[in-house]
Amino acid sequence: AQTVTQSQPEMSVQEAETVTLSCTYDTSESNYYLFWYKQPPSRQMILVIRQEAYKQQNATENRFSVNFQKAAKSFSLKISDSQLGDTAMYFCAFVSGGGADGLTFGKGTHLIIQP
């Protein structure tokens, strides 16, 4: 079974700073996909960024980028120029193979952006 570990329960940074959230995972599969989801206090889970394991190039989406280290089974999220609206729970998630299975989530990191 796959496991996803987020070792930072909470992080706090000042607005406009850069912050990196950590995620490690454990799997014996070679084909899989990784995601970062954001869950603001309203509880709507929103996709932030995704990464295919077979792609060596790290995914980027505007201010969000990942550092995918397949051999180390590490998948960190970097948020540049952080904004107050980035305050939320961030979940790292894994899905194997064709991507149809249920996601395996970490416990989340509560990110607080201070004004």
Add this chain to the structure above:
Amino acid sequence: EAGVVQSPRYKIIEKKQPVAFWCNPISGHNTLYWYRQNLGQGPELLIRYENEEAVDDSQLPKDRFSAERLKGVDSTLKIQPAELGDSAVYLCASSLDSGNWKTQYFGPGTRLLVL
């Protein structure tokens, strides 16, 4: 395009009472998921549907939980009877079967409190 719709948003019941949650996925999405999110945790898969077929219900507590997806569109998740430990947020997600992988889009969730 409308997102995943769930109702009710909140539900408070007494233990041993029945409760039902409803989900309408994004139009055209053939895969539907139900997750349970306990306080301070990431979501955990309860059941996955491909069209109207439940293809993964291994984590669904079948003694008290049931689910259905009529005509491969809307889905209902039921608990009968509810227990105190069922208090959680129940999330519905859907995805489209296209390409090599699927991104899951989440609804706002139903927050259940069992007294």
